[in-house]
Amino acid sequence: MIRFGFIGFGKMGRIRAEALAKTERAEGVVVFEPNLDGECDFPLANSPEEIISNDNVDAICISVPNAFNFEYTIGALNAGKHVFCEKPPAFTSQQVREIRLAEKASGKKLMYGFNHRHHGAVMKMKELIDSNKYGKVLWMRGRYGKSVDESYFETWRANKELAGGGILFDQGIHMLDLFLHIGGTFDQVHAFVSSLYWKMEGMEDNVFAIMKNSKTGMAASLHSTMTQWRHLFSLEVFLESGYMVLNGLKTGSGTYGDEILTVAKNRSQAPAATWDDEERFLFETDSSWDSEAEHFISAICNDTPISIGTSHDALQVMELIEDIYENEHHESESLNTHLKPIQ
Incomplete structure (x- = not known):
């Protein structure tokens, strides 16, 4: 024990x-x-x-x-x-x-709670991508949003000193981790970070980011928001020979809807697959917490490496978050320098 x-x-x-x-x-x-x-x-x-x-x-x-x-x-x-x-x-x-x-x-053993990797739909996506049945990943798009109200400001998550950041630290980090898990790393980042609605000092309520791996050409876009007035999770992965679209995420609250993965079995004649080519998988049970616990305990008891939620995974996602924050700052400087008001 x-x-x-x-x-x-x-x-x-x-x-x-x-x-x-x-x-x-x-x-x-x-x-x-x-x-x-x-x-x-x-x-x-x-x-x-x-x-x-x-x-x-x-x-x-x-x-x-x-x-x-x-x-x-x-x-x-x-x-x-x-x-x-x-x-x-x-x-x-x-x-x-x-x-x-x-x-x-x-x-x-050190393991981090990147819980979304353990959701059934994500594990299915990873399995299919690793099989190379659909070829390499071309691009990904992730949207992850929630709605908050004034009670949010009574929690530690609204305190910069305790939270460290806004919605990107809170939710967006999960989507970035899935991008790295599924598609690989990025070396180019362009981003817009703002707090237009909740106006928190040093705490963003929206992030729009576009990332690219210059060697492979694989790109991804992220929208992480707390002004999504209905909770939403969507991860789309398009590959050389098909696509995978995950809408919804099975959670205890049920606020993100059903966890449904849609997969194109193969391409029809150009230019696109048809609706008839799609296969849908419904994941009715959230076993992600149990999966994480089992992985951690097995690594300790069997002295095997942590393979999901490693410190290397943590380092990669933190470097990406820093790139997003730093890039937004530089873009703001560029805009202030080069744009002139319309006369």
Whole structure:
């Protein structure tokens, strides 16, 4: 049995604890949560450090505001604990590089909660793409949006010091991770980042980004928003010999609709596939949390590498996020320099 300490036991901490328990190879032994809501079956620690230094803890699950992910992950690895941490891994790519050094020195398992990779439809997409049945990926388009109201500003996610960023850090990071997972890396980025509606200082409510791999020509576009007045998830992947379109995402709240993957079996005569060529897959159960827990526990028990949600995955997505933020800043400077008002 792998003995777990939980730093953070709100909604996500409880979800992780339940999923880990289902593996029947993990047990919770201690929890730190300063704002505990509801009952807790585990003993309570007085501080995160008390859990990190606890000799009775083999692994630590970190589900806290973003600002603390770097500090607690580094501390836990240095203390010889396996670590599962929610996204984002840190505030900067340099911090992730420091985490990777600690991970290597510790010899322990480190996994990040890039949960969307574990959804049934995404796993099906990845399987089909890796089979090369449809050829290489030509382009991708991702839209991920939600609606928030004034109550959002009562949460830590609306606090720049705790969250680190706006909707790109909150939701967009998942879509960027799927782009990297499915299509590969990018070396060119153009982006527009704004806070036109909620007007949060240093916190974006919309991101439009276009990315390209200059070697392969593969491109992707992202719209990440919190002014989508209906929740929406859509991931489209177009390949040399077909396409895959995922609309909806099975979640506990049900707000993103049914998780439906549409696949073109093959191309008809040019110029396009027809509706009759399509096959549709409906994923009625969300087993992503259980899949993540099983992957993490199996890696610990069998001493096998983490293959989904690695620190390398975390580094790649953080570098891409930095490119988006930095590129937007440079484009703004360019616009201010070169555009003149119409007379």
